[in-house]
Amino acid sequence: MSVESRSLTDRLGAGAWYAYVALVALFFLMPLFSLVIASFYDGRFFSIVDYEFSLDWYRAALASGSIRSAFMNTVRISVPVTILSTIIGTGGAIAYTRYEFPWQEQFKLLALLPIFFPLILLGLGMSMWASVIGLGYGIVPSIIGELVWISPIVMFVVSITALGIDPNVEEAARDLGADTITLYREITLPLIKDGVVSGAIFAFVLSWNNYYIVSYLSGAQSTITTWIHGRMTQGFTPVVPAVASLIFYVSLLLVVAAFVVEFREESG
Amino acid sequence: MSTIDTLRGRVGAATESDNPLMALLRPPYVFLLPISILLLVMFVGPMLAIIVFSFQTGNAISLNPSMWTVDHYAEIIGGMVSGEGVYGDVLVNTTAVSAVTTVATLVFSYPAAYALARKIDRYKTVFLLVLIIPLFTSVNIRVFGWALFLVKNGVLDSVVTLFGVSNYPTMMYQRWTIILGTTYVYMPFMLFPIYLSMLSIEDETLAAARDLGAGRWTLFRRIILPLSKPGVIIGSLFVFILSLGADVEAQILGGGSIFTMASNINYSFGYSQNWPLGSAQAVGLLIITVICGIIILRTINLKEIASRGDA
Numbered sequence: 001m002s003v004e005s006r007s008l009t010d011r012l013g014a015g016a017w018y019a020y021v022a023l024v025a026l027f028f029l030m031p032l033f034s035l036v037i038a039s040f041y042d043g044r045f046f047s048i049v050d051y052e053f054s055l056d057w058y059r060a061a062l063a064s065g066s067i068r069s070a071f072m073n074t075v076r077i078s079v080p081v082t083i084l085s086t087i088i089g090t091g092g093a094i095a096y097t098r099y100e101f102p103w104q105e106q107f108k109l110l111a112l113l114p115i116f117f118p119l120i121l122l123g124l125g126m127s128m129w130a131s132v133i134g135l136g137y138g139i140v141p142s143i144i145g146e147l148v149w150i151s152p153i154v155m156f157v158v159s160i161t162a163l164g165i166d167p168n169v170e171e172a173a174r175d176l177g178a179d180t181i182t183l184y185r186e187i188t189l190p191l192i193k194d195g196v197v198s199g200a201i202f203a204f205v206l207s208w209n210n211y212y213i214v215s216y217l218s219g220a221q222s223t224i225t226t227w228i229h230g231r232m233t234q235g236f237t238p239v240v241p242a243v244a245s246l247i248f249y250v251s252l253l254l255v256v257a258a259f260v261v262e263f264r265e266e267s268g
Numbered sequence: 269m270s271t272i273d274t275l276r277g278r279v280g281a282a283t284e285s286d287n288p289l290m291a292l293l294r295p296p297y298v299f300l301l302p303i304s305i306l307l308l309v310m311f312v313g314p315m316l317a318i319i320v321f322s323f324q325t326g327n328a329i330s331l332n333p334s335m336w337t338v339d340h341y342a343e344i345i346g347g348m349v350s351g352e353g354v355y356g357d358v359l360v361n362t363t364a365v366s367a368v369t370t371v372a373t374l375v376f377s378y379p380a381a382y383a384l385a386r387k388i389d390r391y392k393t394v395f396l397l398v399l400i401i402p403l404f405t406s407v408n409i410r411v412f413g414w415a416l417f418l419v420k421n422g423v424l425d426s427v428v429t430l431f432g433v434s435n436y437p438t439m440m441y442q443r444w445t446i447i448l449g450t451t452y453v454y455m456p457f458m459l460f461p462i463y464l465s466m467l468s469i470e471d472e473t474l475a476a477a478r479d480l481g482a483g484r485w486t487l488f489r490r491i492i493l494p495l496s497k498p499g500v501i502i503g504s505l506f507v508f509i510l511s512l513g514a515d516v517e518a519q520i521l522g523g524g525s526i527f528t529m530a531s532n533i534n535y536s537f538g539y540s541q542n543w544p545l546g547s548a549q550a551v552g553l554l555i556i557t558v559i560c561g562i563i564i565l566r567t568i569n570l571k572e573i574a575s576r577g578d579a
Contacts, residue, residue, distance in 0.1 A: 017383035024380045024459075025398040027452070031413025032405065034423045038416045088306060091299035097570075099296035109565055111303055114311050116506065116561035118513020120530050121553055124537060124546070125314030132317060148310045151303055156570075163574035180295065202404070209406035211516070225406045232412050232520060241416065244409045255404045259397050 032248060039241040057242035067243055070227040074247075076139050077214065077223060078207040081146045085207075086200040088147065089154025093195075094188065096155070097162040098170070114152045119212035122149060127216035137219025145217040146207050153206065154199040161195025194261055201258035205251050318554060322547035340548035354527060362512060362529040364443060369450040369511040370504050373458040376451075377503070381459050382492070385466035403456050408516045411449050415520055418445065441523035449517035454510050458503035464573060465499030466492070502567055505560040512553055529553060 042054035061067050092111050096104065114122065126145045127137075135141050173187045189196075211225040218226060224247050231240045291297060325335045347355030384395060402410055417423045418439040428436070439445060469492065477491050515530035522528075527535070529549065536546030 014387060017379075017387040021380050021383050021388060021395055024376065025395055028399055028402050028455075031410050031417060031452070032402065033413075034417040035409070035413040037423060088302045091301075092303035095296035095299035101296050101300070107300065107304070109562060110307055110312075112565055113558070113561050114307065116509065116564055117557055118510055118530065118553065120513045120515050120534065121318075121550060121557060122311075122314070124533065124550055125318045126310060127537075128321060128543060128547070129310070129314035129317045133313070144306075144310055147306055151306060155303065159570050160574045163571050205404040209404060209409070211406050211408045225408060228406075228412065229408050229516075232408070232415075233524075240412070244412060248405055248409060251404050252401060255401055256397065259393070259400070263393060 035241050035248065036245050038238075039245040041238070057239045058246070060239045061242045061246060064239070066222075067224075067227065067239075070222045070224050073139065073218070073221050074208060074223040074225075077142050077146065077210075077218075078204055080143050081150060081207040082200055082204040084143070085147050085150040085154050085203045086196060088151040089156075089199060089203070090158050090192070090196050092151070092155040093158035093162055093192075097159050098167070098188070111155055112152050114149050115156060117149075119149065119210075123212040123216035126213070130217060137217055138221055139218070141217045141219075142214045142221075142223075145213045146210055149210075149213060150203050150206055154203050157199040157202060158192055158195040162192050165191045198258040198261045201254050201261070205254050205258075208247065209251060315554060318547045318550050321544050322551045324544045324547075340545045343545070344548055344552075354532065358527050358529055358532045361443065361446075361518075361526055365447055365450055365514060365518075365528055366508050366511045368447050369454060370458075370507045372447070372451045373455045373507050374500065374504060377455055377459040377462055378496075378500075381462035381466055381496075381499070385463050386469075399456060399459060402452075407453055408520070410453060411516050411520050414449055414452065415440070418521075440521065441525055443522070443526055445521040446514070446517050446526060446528070449521045450511040450514045453514070453517065454507045457506040457510060461503040461506065462496055462499035465496045468572070469495045498567055502564050505564050509557050509560045512556065 037051075039057060040053050040055070042052040042056065095101070096108060096111070101107075123145070126141075126148070130136060130141050130145075135144070169191070170183060170187055173183050178186065209225065210223075211229060214223050215226050215229065222230070224243065228240055228244050231237060292301060322340060323336045323338065325337045325339070344355055347353045348359045350356070351359075384392065388395065415422075419425075420438065420440075424439065428434075473491060473495075474487065477487055482490065513530045514528055515534050518524075518526060518528045518531040522531075524531075529552070533546050533549045533553070536542050536549065
C-alpha cells in the first residue's frame with residue numbers, strides 16, 4: 001500500500017516537472033506563435049473570434065521590390081559569412097584544441113570574448129572604427145563585422161567536438177606515416193565533421209538573423225532584419241509579420257537540421 | 269610521447285631550421301592567424317576606438333586628437349550622482365532592468381534546468397529544441413512578437429475578451445514590459461549553463477547521500493545547490509551583461525519613452541550625433557563586459573563541457 005501510494009506521488013511529481021518545463025517552453029514560443037498568427041490574419045488588428053485566414057500578406061511580401069532587395073542583401077551577407085566564419089572558426093578550434101603554443105590561454109580569452117559582448121557595443125565600436133580606417137559601410141563591412149561575432153561562436157562549437165576526440169588517434173596516424181595534409185584530410189577533419197557542419201548551420205542562422213551589427217555597418221543597404229525594424233518603429237504595415245515569419249521559418253528548418261546532426265552524433 | 273609533445277617537437281624543429289615567416293605557414297600558426305588578425309583589427313581596434321573617442325571634445329573625431337577632455341565622464345557621473353537629468357533615470361532603469369532580469373531568469377530557469385537534466389527523459393530532445401529555437405531568431409523579431417501579443421487589439425487582448433475581460437491597464441510602454449522582454453530574450457543564457465552543471469551531478473552521488481539518510485531538503489542544499497553553483501554564476505554574469513545591452517527591448521516594448529543605458533548610448537550616436545558622449549557611456553558598459561567576460565571564460569572549462577555533451 002505504502003509502495004503504491006509513493007509511486008503515485010512520484011508519478012504526480014514527475015508530471016509536475018513535465019508541466020513546468022512545458023510552461024517554460026510555451027513562454028519561449030509565445031512571441032513566435034503571435035507572429036505566425038498575425039501573419040495569416042486578414043486585417044490590421046485581429047480577434048480570435050472572427051479570425052479570417054489569409055495568405056495575402058505573404059503574397060504582398062513576395063511581390064514587393066524593397067523586401068526582395070532586402071532579402072537579397074541578407075543572402076549576400078550570410079553566405080560569405082557562413083563560409084568564412086566556418087573556415088576561420090574551425091582553424092581557431094583546431095589550433096586551440098590540438099596544439100600547445102605560447103600565450104594559449106590569452107588566445108582563448110581573445111578568441112572567445114566577443115561571444116559575451118552585447119551586440120550593440122560591438123556594432124557601435126565597429127561603426128566608428130569603420131569610418132576611422134576607411135572601411136566604410138555596406139555589404140562588405142557588414143560581412144567583416146558579423147565575422148567578428150560569429151567566427152568565435154563557430155570556434156566554440158567546433159572546439160567542443162574536437163575536445164571529445166581521443167588525441168591518440170592522430171598520433172597513431174602519424175606513426176603509420178601520415179603527413180600533415182593526409183592527417184587533416186583523412187583523420188582530423190572527418191572526426192570533427194559533425195561539429196563543423198552544425199557550426200556552419202548556426203553561423204548561417206545567426207548571420208541570417210543578425211540585427212545589431214548590420215544596422216550599424218550596412219549603411220544605405222537594408223537587410224531583412226533592418227527592414228523589419230524600420231517598419232516596426234515607423235510605418236507599420238500588416239506585411240511585417242509575414243516577412244518576419246518567413247525568415248523565422250527558414251531559421252526553424254535549419255536549427256532542426258543542426259539538431260539532427262548533433263543528435264545523430266550522440267546516439268551513433 | 270604524447271601527441272602534444274610530438275607536435276611541439278615538430279613545430280619547434282620547423283621554427284628553428286626555417287625562416288620564422290615560414291613557420292607562420294605551419295600548424296598551429298596557420299590556423300591561428302586568420303582569427304587573430306580578424307579580432308585584433310575588428311574587435312580590439314573598435315573597442316580601443318570607443319575609449320579614445322570618449323576623451324575627445326565636441327564632434328571632432330580623430331585617432332590622434334590635440335584636445336583631450338574628461339567632460340563627458342564628469343557630465344555622466346555628475347548626472348548619476350545628483351540623480352538629475354536623463355542620467356539619473358538611465359541609471360535607475362538600467363539597474364532595475366538588469367538586476368530584475370537576472371533574478372527572474374534565475375528563479376524561472378533553475379527548476380526548469382533541474383527538470384531537464386534529471387527528471388525528464390521522454391521528449392527531452394523536443395524540449396531542448398523548443399528552448400534553443402528562439403536563440404536563433406533575430407532579437408527584434410522576437411520582441412516584435414511580444415509587441416503583437418501585448419498590444420491593444422493584439423493576441424492577449426483577443427484571448428481575454430473571450431473571458432469577458434475588456435478593461436485592464438495597458439501592457440505596453442512600461443518598465444516591466446521591458447523587463448519581460450529582456451527576461452524572455454536572455455533566459456536561455458541562464459538556463460543552459462545551469463542545465464550543463466546539473467548534468468555533471470552523478471546519480472551515484474545522490475544515491476549515496478540518500479542512503480546516508482539525507483532528506484529532500486538536505487539533498488538540495490548540500491549536493492545539488494553547491495554542484496550547480498558554477499552554472500548559476502556563469503548564467504547570472506551572462507544575463508547581467510547582456511541585459512545591460514538591451515536596446516531593441518527598450519525601443520519597442522518601452523515605446524522609446526523609457527531610456528536604458530544601451531538605448532541612451534544609441535540615442536547619443538544616432539539622434540544627437542555626439543559620438544564622444546556616446547563613447548563615454550559605452551566605456552562603462554565595455555569595462556563591465558570585459559570583467560564579466562573574463563570571469564566567465566576562466567570559469568568555463570571547454571573540456572568538461574565536451575565530456576558532458578553525451579550525458
